Amino acid sequence: MTSHKIDWRFALLLGVLLIGISGVAEAAIPASSKAVKEEGGKYFDAKGDPTYKIGPDGKVDWYTFSGFRRYNGTCDVCHGPDGAGSSFGPDLTNSLKSLSYSDFQAIVSGGKQDVNTAQTLVMPAFGTxxxxMCYLDDIYIYLRARSDGALGRGRPQSHEEKSKDATDFENSCMGP
Ligand code: HEC
Structure with missing residues (x-):
């Protein structure tokens, strides 16, 4: 009889835990980031801003993967691995919670400098x-996924194929 009681409590505890976990996972991804449109492997939210698409198996869209690669080697030097910040630059997973897509574009192309801080930290202008610049959306999409908690740290395990649109854009943007 006693074992019966324990099973009951255990099942109840497990249920509560599972509801808790799924609730947290859902709450972490804002509805505003939901992809409602796709064009040549690139996803857009209801406002028309670029966003990520991550499958239940963790497979990411091409741009999220490309953004991860472009972020590393240029931005990580100051903003730390996975956008998490360092002593040279702020945590971008936090910044993107309040920065709009156009704010992001303006800061990355034009740079930013906070003259009021005791230590002058400069965000360089990447406009040229x-x-x-040819991968600005890729980097934005990657950081958006990181900021929303939809993508964990490190290299995404699997990704969608690169589309012809992505290749064509890259070739025309980068030039001969
Ligand atoms: C040389 C170091 C350095 C590099 C490289 C760098 N940043 Fe920054 N970035 C900074 C600093 C410092 C700030 C904070 C400037 C300020 O507060 O005025 C900043 C600020 C920003 C902000 C605004 C954050 C906020 O909360 O307002 C964004 C967005 C950003 N960087 C994106 C990028 C991206 C994307 C790259 C790569 C293409 C990049 N940064 C490369 C140093 C850097």
């Missing part, structure tokens, strides 16, 4: 750097 094609290796950044």
């Amino acid at each position: 750097n094609k290796n950044v």
Whole structure:
């Protein structure tokens, strides 16, 4: 009889835990980031801003993967691995919670400097750097997924194929 009682409590505890876990996972991803449109492998939210698409198996869209690669090697130097910040630059997973897509574009192309801080930290302007500007949406999409908690740290395990649109855009943007 006693074992019966324990089973009951255990099942109840497990149920509560599962509801808790799924609730947290859902709450972490804002509805505003939901992809409602797709064009050549690129996803857009209801406002028409670029966003990520991540399958239940963790497979990411091409742009999220590309953004991960472009972020690393240029932005990680100051903003730390996975956008999480360092002593040289702020945590972008936090910044993107309040920055709009156009704010992001303006800051990355034009740079930013906070003259009021005791230590002058400068965000360089990347407006003439094609290796950044041709992949600005990729980097934004990647950081948006990181900021929403939809993508964990490190290299995404699997990704969608690169579309012809992505290749065509890259070729025309980067030039001969
Ligand atoms: C040389 C170091 C450095 C590099 C490289 C760098 N950043 Fe920054 N970034 C900074 C600093 C410092 C700030 C904070 C500037 C301020 O507060 O005025 C900043 C601020 C920003 C902000 C605004 C954050 C906020 O909360 O307002 C964004 C967005 C950003 N960087 C994106 C990028 C991206 C994307 C890249 C790569 C293409 C990049 N940064 C590369 C140093 C850097």
